[in-house]
Amino acid sequence: MRNFILRRLLQTLPMLLLASLLIFLLFAKTPGDFIDGNITLTAQRAAELKALYGLDRPLLTRYLHWLWQLMQGDLGYSLQYQIPVSQLLNQYIWNSFLLASVALVFYWGIALTVGVVSAMKPGSLFDHLVSVVIFAAMSFPTFFLCLLLIKWFAVDLHWLPVGGMTNIGSDEGGWAYIMQVAAHLILPVLALVMLQAGSLTRYFRASMIDVVRMDFIRTARAKGLREGRVIFKHALRNALLPIITLLGFELPGLFSGALITEKVFNWPGAGHIHIDSLAARDYPVLMGFTLFLxxxxxxxxxxxxxxYAWADPRIRVA
Structure with a gap:
């Protein structure tokens, strides 16, 4: 197992290098930048700023300089916010991580539970009801769903706050601060769970149905094992194997998928500043956030x- 992990770690180094090159070329070859978009600057001042930030250098020189900065932990300097990109992301990325991790726990737990129960009773009323709810939730556009939740729970019912992370002007600390953050988390987490849980539930259901029809499950039942032991020890572990491959896309998918959600709910996360930086063409921030993804x-x-190697030892020799 240790040799398997070491091989995979060594394989990530060229992937990171290639990713950095592609990200740099993507934004470096995009027409215009923050300085070009500032119509208040004279041509002479714009040329001075381009020379100051190294934007007039050859493409290869700029990439090697950016790569050297990355190796030293420097993501560059934000032209819009006038602070280092690493400092800017550090101010907001933990808020995004809080939102993403809470949503991840909830929708994986819901998808696992509902998917397994639905697979145990295929074609039942519960199975059909789950399918209707799943496809209804998945059919809503992100922007519309977020606004709908705000209207129902914040505007009409006054149960939850409209947006933000804390109450306006609040300087609470301790337990009161935690409760404020928790209340403001409910609506964006609910939106992400409704958008993400549906497809994962279908994956769990389909995988469980395939596994419970296999011969080793029938053998386990014939040996007199309890149904709970058959399902959770034998069937579920094998059903998780194809689902594990989806885990690699979950975290970046949540961070990138939460861009619109954070903007609508005014959640102070990295997705919020990403959209603002995109509008301002602040490419150092965009490159730093894309590299983070x-x-x-x-x-x-x-x-x-x-x-996957832990669940299926045969993978370790590959």
């Missing part, structure tokens, strides 16, 4: 490989 994707796939 690429690193999450690579680490997620590495974690999926390790979990």
């Amino acid at each position: 690429a690193v999450l994707t690579i680490l997620g796939n590495l974690l999926a490989d390790v979990l």
Whole structure:
């Protein structure tokens, strides 16, 4: 197992290098930048700023300089916010991580539970009801669903706050602060869960149905094992194998998928500043955030490989 993990770690290095090159080329070759979009600057001042930030250098020189900065932990300098990109992301990325991790726990738990129960009773009333609810939730556009939740629970019922992370002007601390954050989390988490849980539930259901029809499950039942032991010890572990491969896309998918959700609910996360930076063409921020998503994707796939090897020892010799 240790050799398997070491091989996978070594394989991530060229992937990271290739990802950094593609990300740099994507934004470097995009027409215009933050300086070009500032119509208040004279041509002379714009040229001075381009020279100051190194935007007039050859493409290869700029990439090697950016790569050297990355190796030192420097993501560059935000032209819009006038602070280092690493400092800017550090201010907001943990809020995004809080939102993403809470949503991930909820919709994986819901999908696992509902998918297994639905697979145990295929064609039942519960199974049909789950299918209707899943496809109804998945059919809503993200923007419309977020606004609908705000109208119902914040505007009409006054149960939950409209947006933000805390109450306006609040300086609470301790338990009161935690309760405020929890209340503001409910609506964006609910939106993400409704959008993400449906497809994962279908995956769990289909995988469980395939496994419970296999010969080793019939043999386990014929040996007199309890149904709970058959399902959760034998069937579920094998049903999780194809689902594990999806884990590599979950974290980057949640961070990138939460861009619209964070903007609508005014949640102070990285997705919120990403949209603002996109409008301002602040490419250092965009490159830093995109690289962060690429690193999450690579680490997620590495974690999926390790979990797959743990669940299926045959993978370790591959």
